[in-house]
Amino acid sequence: MATSTLDGWSVASIRNTKGISLEEISNNTKLKVSTLKAIEEGKFDVLPGGIYNISYIRQYARAIGADESSLVELYRTKFSANV
Numbered sequence: 001m002a003t004s005t006l007d008g009w010s011v012a013s014i015r016n017t018k019g020i021s022l023e024e025i026s027n028n029t030k031l032k033v034s035t036l037k038a039i040e041e042g043k044f045d046v047l048p049g050g051i052y053n054i055s056y057i058r059q060y061a062r063a064i065g066a067d068e069s070s071l072v073e074l075y076r077t078k079f080s081a082n083v
Contacts (some may be wrong), residue, residue, distance in 0.1 A: 009078055012040040012072065015064045025063040031056060044079050053080070 015025070022036045038046050039060050048054050057075050061068035 009042050009074060011060065011064065011066065014066050015040070018064060020064055025044060025060065029059040029063055031059060036060060044075070 006060055015022075022033045024034045034043070035047065035056060038044065038058060044053055047056065053075065054072055057071050058068045060066075061071045
């Protein structure tokens with residue numbers, strides 16, 4: 001899968017660098033692999049939105065060892081005008 005980079009959104013590259021599979025994250029977070037792929041690809045329109053997206057991003061960030069506050073802020077800046 002190609003790494004998605006949308007104006008700084010490149011979480012898949014962080015995950016790949018650490019050698020963590022989507023299946024591992026799914027098992028640890030109970031998020032569906034399709035949800036994780038949507039996060040990596042910046043396809044937030046297929047997710048429920050609002051606080052759910054924020055929660056999913058936080059869980060994903062913890063799973064890959066990324067700063068969750070930074071990812072949430074980037075999401076708010078790049079993908080969501082009113083979250």
